[in-house]
Amino acid sequence: MSLNSKENVRCPQCGQMSEVTVWNSVTVKDSADLKQDLLGGLVNMFRCPSCSYAALMPTPMLYHDEDRRLMISFSPCSDSVTEQRLFDKVRETSGKSGELKGLSGYNLRFVTDYNELLEKILIFDNELNDKTIEVIKLMILSQDVDKAGNRVCRFGKSENGVMEFMIYDVKENMTYTSSVPIETYNTVDKNLRESGVKPYSFDWEMVNASYATRLLQGFNN
Numbered sequence: 748m749s750l751n752s753k754e755n756v757r758c759p760q761c762g763q764m765s766e767v768t769v770w771n772s773v774t775v776k777d778s779a780d781l782k783q784d785l786l787g788g789l790v791n792m793f794r795c796p797s798c799s800y801a802a803l804m805p806t807p808m809l810y811h812d813e814d815r816r817l818m819i820s821f822s823p824c825s826d827s828v829t830e831q832r833l834f835d836k837v838r839e840t841s842g843k844s845g846e847l848k849g850l851s852g853y854n855l856r857f858v859t860d861y862n863e864l865l866e867k868i869l870i871f872d873n874e875l876n877d878k879t880i881e882v883i884k885l886m887i888l889s890q891d892v893d894k895a896g897n898r899v900c901r902f903g904k905s906e907n908g909v910m911e912f913m914i915y916d917v918k919e920n921m922t923y924t925s926s927v928p929i930e931t932y933n934t935v936d937k938n939l940r941e942s943g944v945k946p947y948s949f950d951w952e953m954v955n956a957s958y959a960t961r962l963l964q965g966f967n968n
C-alpha cells in the first residue's frame with residue numbers, strides 16, 4: 748500500500764512555511780499515477796510556493812512492484828560512509844523482521860540517489876536486469892578510460908533491439924549517448940548467469956559500478 752504523511756517545511760531560501768506530502772512507500776499496483784509522478788521527478792520533491800526553490804526531501808521511501816518482483820529501498824544521502832551505514836541498517840532490520848522469507852524471487856535494491864532509483868525502475872520496466880546493465884555501463888565507460896572518472900552513465904531506453912545509454916561528462920558539462928545492441932545484453936547476461944550470478948536477491952543489494960567491478964573480478968553476487 749502506498750503511504751504518505753504531511754510535513755510542514757520551512758523553505759531554506761525564503762523562510763516561507765508550506766505543507767508537503769511526503770511518500771514513505773510507493774506500491775505500483777494500487778498507484779499507477781503516483782508511479783508516473785515518481786518517474787517525472789515529482790515525488791518527495793519540495794517546491795516552495797513562494798520562491799520556487801526546489802529540493803528533494805530527505806525522506807526514505809520504499810518502492811514496490813509486485814508484478815515485477817522488485818523492491819527498491821531509497822534512502823537519500825550523498826556520502827559513501829552514511830550510505831554504507833544506512834545499507835547495513837536496512838539489511839539488519841530486514842533480517843530481524845523475517846521479511847526476506849516472504850520475498851523469495853525478488854530483486855531487492857538499495858539506492859541513495861534519486862536518478863539511480865528512476866534508472867532502476869526503467870531497467871526493470873524494460874524487462875532487463877540491472878546487474879547486467881551495470882557491467883555494460885562499465886564496458887561503455889571503459890571505451891574512454893581517461894575520461895571515465897568524470898563520467899556518469901545511465902540507462903536510457905531499449906527499443907527495436909537497441910539500448911540507449913546517456914553519458915554525462917561532469918568536467919565537459921556535456922551529455923553523450925551510446926547505443927548498444929540488445930544482443931550484447933543477451934551475451935553478457937548469459938555469461939553472468941553461467942558464472943553463477945542470480946537474477947534475484949538473497950538479501951538487499953547495492954547494484955552499482957563497484958558491484959559490477961567486483962563481478963568482473965570474479966565474484967558472483
Ligand SMILES: [Zn+2]
Nearest residue numbers: 758761795798
Ligand atoms: Zn521559498
